[in-house]
Amino acid sequence: MSITPENTWASVSAIRDQAPLIHNITNYVVMNSTANALLALGASPVMAHAQEEVEDMVNIASALVINIGTLSAPWVEAMGSAARKAAGRGIPLVLDPVGAGATAYRTQTVRKLMDTVSPTIIRGNASEILALATSEKGETKGVDATESSQNAIEAAHWLNERYGSTVCISGETDFIVGDQVVIGIGNGHPLMTRVTGLGCTASALCGAFAAVNSSFPLAAAQAMAVMGIAGEMAAEISPGPGSLQLHFLDFLYRLTKDDLARRLRISAGAG
Ligand SMILES: Nc1ncnc2c1ncn2[C@@H]1O[C@H](COP(=O)(O)OP(=O)(O)O)[C@@H](O)[C@H]1O
Numbered sequence: 447m448s449i450t451p452e453n454t455w456a457s458v459s460a461i462r463d464q465a466p467l468i469h470n471i472t473n474y475v476v477m478n479s480t481a482n483a484l485l486a487l488g489a490s491p492v493m494a495h496a497q498e499e500v501e502d503m504v505n506i507a508s509a510l511v512i513n514i515g516t517l518s519a520p521w522v523e524a525m526g527s528a529a530r531k532a533a534g535r536g537i538p539l540v541l542d543p544v545g546a547g548a549t550a551y552r553t554q555t556v557r558k559l560m561d562t563v564s565p566t567i568i569r570g571n572a573s574e575i576l577a578l579a580t581s582e583k584g585e586t587k588g589v590d591a592t593e594s595s596q597n598a599i600e601a602a603h604w605l606n607e608r609y610g611s612t613v614c615i616s617g618e619t620d621f622i623v624g625d626q627v628v629i630g631i632g633n634g635h636p637l638m639t640r641v642t643g644l645g646c647t648a649s650a651l652c653g654a655f656a657a658v659n660s661s662f663p664l665a666a667a668q669a670m671a672v673m674g675i676a677g678e679m680a681a682e683i684s685p686g687p688g689s690l691q692l693h694f695l696d697f698l699y700r701l702t703k704d705d706l707a708r709r710l711r712i713s714a715g716a717g
Pocket residue numbers: 570571572589590591616617618619620633634635636638639643644645646648670673674677
């Protein structure tokens with residue numbers, strides 16, 4: 447199960463051909479940017495969080511992405527209903543534990559959700575992944591990482607064993623931890639951390655790749671590779687975060703097999 451430019455291109459092509467519907471229950475900050483990224487990739491996004499409709503929406507979706515970025519009690523209830531429905535239908539569930547460890551409400555909510563339904567893929571930064579796996583109060587400072595992704599690999603193994611989830615830790619190197627497998631992706635650019643919502647975008651793209659590729663560690667690795675490649679191509683021509691955001695969407699939309707072949711960087715040190 448190794449990631450290659452060819453199998454990544456096959457997934458990109460499947461997304462472009464099938465335009466899978468990706469149901470997102472996500473935060474106010476990134477609703478627009480993640481919907482645009484899914485569209486640029488070739489998927490079909492929908493944002494829906496009302497308890498009254500989430501089950502119906504999951505019923506027609508190819509993947510569900512739950513993001514806890516701006517929580518409130520009615521949303522938490524809707525997330526539980528949507529997650530149970532997704533599990534019942536057997537569609538992939540991606541969980542983004544935004545800010546887990548920063549407040550007890552976030553950490554407890556996300557743990558309860560994971561105990562209700564095992565996520566197919568958990569995608570967070572190192573601080574968030576560490577917070578999910580440790581019993582003590584986490585050290586997450588808001589929504590941004592204070593730890594390197596390498597430092598969260600052990601926590602990711604623990605989460606994988608406990609929940610059966612593929613765990614994706616984003617950062618300078620993205621690590622994808624599944625059963626008996628750790629994949630490291632070295633693409634990306636530090637300027638990506640200066641644009642809000644690119645982690646949330648990575649989670650949404652994990653949903654799109656998981657919709658067309660049932661080898662979930664591979665799907666998550668392909669999503670992170672595509673994120674990183676579009677991000678670094680954008681950074682190369684962007685003087686700052688504003689233009690990076692625009693160019694990122696354009697490179698996602700224009701991504702070719704050749705871009706993947708020239709740029710995919712599988713990283714060592716994933717042990
Ligand atoms: N130092 C870095 N160098 C290169 N790419 C990075 C770096 N930090 C984050 N990225 C990339 O930015 C995207 C968002 O990841 P991250 O910033 O870790 O998420 P979050 O916004 O949830 O904290 C990912 O595609 C990741 O690979």
